[in-house]
Amino acid sequence: MAGTGLTARATTGRRLIDLHNHVIPPFYLAENRDRIDVSLSRALLDWTPQQSIDAMDQHGVETAVLSLSTPGVWFGNAETARSTARRVNEYCVGLAGQHSGRFGLFGAIPLPDIEGSLREIEYALDVLKADGIGLLTSYGGKWLGDADYQPVLDELNRRKAVVFVHPTIPSCCRTLMPGTSPIIAEVPQDTTRTVMSLLFSGTLTRCKDIRFIFCHAGGSVPMVASRMTQYGPKDLAERLPQGVDYELKRLYYDIAVGGNRPAIAALTSLIPVHQILFGSDFPYRRLGESADGMSQLGLSEADQYAIGRDNALALLPRLKAG
Template sequence: MATPTSDRLDVHHHVIPPAFERFAGPSTQWSAASTLSWMDDHRVAAAVMSVSAPGLPSAADEGGPRLTREINEFTAELVKNRPDRFGHFASLPMADHDPASVLDEVGYAFDTLQADGVVLMSNAVGIYLGDRLWEPVWEELDRRQAVVFIHPTATGLRPLHGLSPAVVDFPFDTARTAVDLVVSGVMHRHRHVKVILSHAGGFLPYAAQRFAGIIPVLSSPKSTPTTPDAILAGLKRFYFDTALSTGHDALKLLASFAEPGHVLYGSDWPYAGTAGTAYFNHLLDTADLTQSDREAIEHRNAELLFPRFAT
């Protein structure tokens, strides 16, 4: 077993701006100082920050473009103060289902705030990311060759036996939105976007060949592409982070499914908590990886997406 020595570039790392605290679910203490301390303790050289589930609410629920702008400017200021340690996935006001306001924020995020990419929830209040409503947004993200980080959020399902939706529903919704992006043709039409799926893609690597084989049988007139090989190729276009997903069997499956260079380190800090991140980091540290493969997962693959962090 290789000795872990490489520093990490964390692509699944959350920020909780003051304006987002009331939407952020269970109380989680966050500050830039405590985050940097945690990063130092866990060999995280830099982190690309994003807002987590449930994402930003609509304007009618005190969210919308105004809250989105406030949160993006807050996070961009953190990056400005520590560009060596922090990056920024900008949020977009998807909950209002208004592509024009989303496009306004895309332009501001990249051109003014110098965002490293954007974060999208797996669904926008029930509308999934492959819906034709979002085609102008994908066209613009493709034009900018953007990195898009997809984080799961709640579905319309009732939680199982009081379990948090993050336990089962989040991995399910990640796989659902990924399949939607492929069969709707988004991943086929927009070849320049780089899309990262949270938590090793949820159930996607495990079920990808099932999806590819059965979609043409049941749904081919409605899907693009239409052959198993083409669907599987679309599913393999995604990047996958390791947040909460470094179990040794899961990591082997992910490494065998993903395209070379498409597995990235993620911590899910601070929501995974100190104990959770320590547990999954230990699994990664003890995984049967060569030093080269370990360095690729922990930082080299992500540096190709975010070259300003290249060591």
């Protein structure tokens, strides 16, 4: 029963779709234990697929689309990164096969290795039938609008891919305030930096067919959107003929960790509700924080249902079959 989603439905009456749910394959944890900040959540050390399913059933999540969180797969060696991305993606597809209807996949790729990334995009989308591709906000001090990444973004645009962008903490900003965790400010700020990079480089205008999802209610994007217009490049009108707000309204944003009234009020003042998606950030955060917390956001029942399920189905119709 746990493999079909029936338990989730019977327990809560909800059929949520979680587009921000992380996988920690045992081999990945074993090989990268020293690189993973387990202080974010001790649950990372104990994660199992069944733990995910149990949490999903408890909180009414029918399907979770899995992705790898920071630090990703790139640690300086291209061959190792390529191999790790492939193993992670095949592991996730194996889970989806074992638990029908419960899991999807945003495939990992080995950026900043361009050739390896293009190969893994092809394999993940064409062979594994992944639901989209997962990226980090930055790699080695370069954000996603950097010219070096143009071949990858152009290929994702050609494929009209869904691209899930998860924040990381860039090397520039890990120790700005000694004794204070950079996750407080730098994680949401890196989402904002990469959105600015995509905007000001013209990538969002050029790659109109990518359907981007940004995490945590967009970081500080809703709060600084007007500043992007006021203080952007002098040739901003040429780069963004329809303006900053137009481009920001085309993006999707999830509510993981950003599921509080002030953040959602800021987000809904910028974009329509149909661009907002349910996400939990499990197992870094308890799934119930987002699932049970939606009722505290000041949203109508119709809007909660749209965020919890319908918006994801409009973006990823394949999930209807689950």
